Amino acid sequence: MRIERLGSRADIASVEAVTDCKWPKVAVNGVGTERALDTTMPIPQGESHDERSYAVIGAAMEVHRQVGCGFLERVYSEALALELKLRGIPYKREVRFAITYKDRLLPVTYLVDFVCEGVLIVEVKALPAIGPPERAQVLNYLRASGLTRAVLLNFGATSLQMRRFVCDRPGTSRPRMECLDVPAGERTVDTA
Secondary structure: OOEEEOOOHHHHHHHHHHHOOEOOEEEEOOEEEEOOOEOOOOOOOOOOHHHHHHHHHHHHHHHHHHHOOOOOHHHHHHHHHHHHHHOOOOEEEEEEEEEEEOOEEEEEEEEEEEEEOOOEEEEEEOOOOOOHHHHHHHHHHHHHHOOOEEEEEEOOOOOOEEEEEEEOOOOOOOOOEEEEOOOHHHOOEEOO
């Protein structure tokens, strides 16, 4: 899991400038509190989050088909960025999300690999298999970002491994998140 430190208010301002994201103020119990970066974009009518997930997964399948397994994560990230661009899927790379504790901004951020179309987190791995730590990492990204959808892609196995994640109560203190695309006996439902 990658966590990046922010040293000062100037660092936060530089994150806002680089990511085109703002840190909106919201009131909690009458007190102004800072929240995670706002990277949402309006969803075009007639389009769903799942269509976006499947478009990104299709791009990842093409990358795996062309490159194969055995490379480092950075190779797959670069290839996926190129494939997303070729398919016309808008994305931002290495997007930072703020972490709060007891409604206070911590001086660290999560750094996610991609945010596609402003609403879908995409995390790239090159491991022999996806395990609980990787799934937990993506669930934490959803919590920190306030976004509702994520895709975990693993290029390290002989065939592409992917998991879709859905958070059906974003912005609440106890979001319900579920890891989809896994057998029912292994499905992760997290209400913490």
